[in-house]
Amino acid sequence: MKIGIVGAGLGGLLAGALLSKENEVVIYEKLPIVGGRFTNIEYKGYNLTTGALHMIPHGADGYLAQLLKKAGCNVNIVNSNPDGLFRVNKKNHPYKNIFNLVGLKDKIKGLKMAANLKIGKVDKDISFGEFLEDIPLALDIGNSFTGWALSLNAYDTPMEEILEITKNYHKFGGPGIPIGGCKGVIDELICVIKNNNGKIITNHAVKKIEIDDKCYINPGENDGENEEEFDIVISNLSPKLTENISNVKIIKEKEPIPSKGIKVSIGCKEKFIEHNGVLFTPECERINGLNCPSNVDKNLAKKGYNLIMAHATQIKDNVKNEIDIVLNDIERLFSENNISNYEILHIQTYRDEIPVNHASNGTDLNPIVNDKLYLVGDGVKGKGGIEVEGVALSVLKVVSEINKIK
Numbered sequence: 001m002k003i004g005i006v007g008a009g010l011g012g013l014l015a016g017a018l019l020s021k022e023n024e025v026v027i028y029e030k031l032p033i034v035g036g037r038f039t040n041i042e043y044k045g046y047n048l049t050t051g052a053l054h055m056i057p058h059g060a061d062g063y064l065a066q067l068l069k070k071a072g073c074n075v076n077i078v079n080s081n082p083d084g085l086f087r088v089n090k091k092n093h094p095y096k097n098i099f100n101l102v103g104l105k106d107k108i109k110g111l112k113m114a115a116n117l118k119i120g121k122v123d124k125d126i127s128f129g130e131f132l133e134d135i136p137l138a139l140d141i142g143n144s145f146t147g148w149a150l151s152l153n154a155y156d157t158p159m160e161e162i163l164e165i166t167k168n169y170h171k172f173g174g175p176g177i178p179i180g181g182c183k184g185v186i187d188e189l190i191c192v193i194k195n196n197n198g199k200i201i202t203n204h205a206v207k208k209i210e211i212d213d214k215c216y217i218n219p220g221e222n223d224g225e226n227e228e229e230f231d232i233v234i235s236n237l238s239p240k241l242t243e244n245i246s247n248v249k250i251i252k253e254k255e256p257i258p259s260k261g262i263k264v265s266i267g268c269k270e271k272f273i274e275h276n277g278v279l280f281t282p283e284c285e286r287i288n289g290l291n292c293p294s295n296v297d298k299n300l301a302k303k304g305y306n307l308i309m310a311h312a313t314q315i316k317d318n319v320k321n322e323i324d325i326v327l328n329d330i331e332r333l334f335s336e337n338n339i340s341n342y343e344i345l346h347i348q349t350y351r352d353e354i355p356v357n358h359a360s361n362g363t364d365l366n367p368i369v370n371d372k373l374y375l376v377g378d379g380v381k382g383k384g385g386i387e388v389e390g391v392a393l394s395v396l397k398v399v400s401e402i403n404k405i406k
């Protein structure tokens, strides 16, 4: 089959790598670079990123890692150990010790809640915030987790998603960092696609997708030079952007709600974070957590320095104020560790057409639009799919469906 893919983000490239083994694949990317929100940007000797924090939510064993292997990619993902620590009262605590920080009554309540969550014995129709709100510290911790992993407040996170995430966590474990960072993954995908004779065309914005008996990308373009016919089209754009440029109605009921975030990249000589997991910060006003990917791959930072990445869910619309709150959090955290000599390398906000997720968890659409048009990416994540794991789930579903047609 001849398959046209619109967009060379992680979703488009992963689908391309898996399908190019047995099909003719052409990928169109509007930018001069590929990888979308999952690749590196070199700056002052550091490898910053276009979006992600160089972290894969279920590490070397999750959905993404499995599909990368299946596609023939050789990516080395180093699992985090510990998965995460929680900074409470100026100290970093492992999850298992968290309930020692509350009174006996709340400790018993909290342990019961954690046990019920593990076995799925909870009301699926409430939010995670409602589930946690009886214990203030549990709510703060829940908010730091959903803020870091989903860019959502716990009250905006459906319990059903948390149950699926918990299942995935017990199945695959916590996060990991790929050697080479995000670009380590993207470079391998490009290599596989090219080895399979797939084509990646950059600087080529797709303006129109037409689905009829056949599928057309950019039909009627000037002299027809850019027009191409396919058996199937996969769009790596959001459902809304895909609908805007195609002749197919995609959003039939609820429109996906994007999630917004702020990322700050920090360079620092001192070891602010000693481990390769997440430092969750439930007591910060905005920052949900930080990581230090250069603890896994020192080439991600300038020689002799560390790259630290902080993420915050954007709560209010005034971006400037939100950034100020985030910077205050950073200043407080670093001064608590007696570090004054750090450099803010980059502050990025993610909203509108480039959000953290095109669909916040629980608002994703079905990736299969019809038997000719398919969607991949973070507007169509599978249930319980955290970020790129959700992107991988969308690709898994689409590729399995296309293979069935064959």
Ligand SMILES: Cc1cc2nc3c(=O)[nH]c(=O)nc-3n(C[C@H](O)[C@H](O)[C@H](O)COP(=O)(O)OP(=O)(O)OC[C@H]3O[C@@H](n4cnc5c(N)ncnc54)[C@H](O)[C@@H]3O)c2cc1C
Pocket: 006, 007, 008, 009, 010, 011, 012, 028, 029, 030, 031, 034, 035, 036, 037, 038, 050, 051, 052, 053, 054, 055, 056, 057, 204, 205, 206, 207, 236, 237, 261, 262, 263, 311, 350, 355, 356, 357, 376, 377, 378, 379, 386, 387, 388, 389, 391
């Ligand atoms: C601040 C931040 C932190 C994050 N942290 C993490 C993390 O640590 N771990 C994690 O797992 N995930 C993280 N994520 C999420 C992750 O980055 C995304 O889920 C993932 O990269 C999305 O991939 P995608 O393929 O869906 O879309 P994209 O990366 O957006 O790819 C879409 C591609 O389509 C191209 N395109 C758009 N329009 C057209 C057109 N008309 N024609 C041709 N091409 C077009 C775009 O240029 C882009 O390259 C983070 C995201 C952000 C923003």
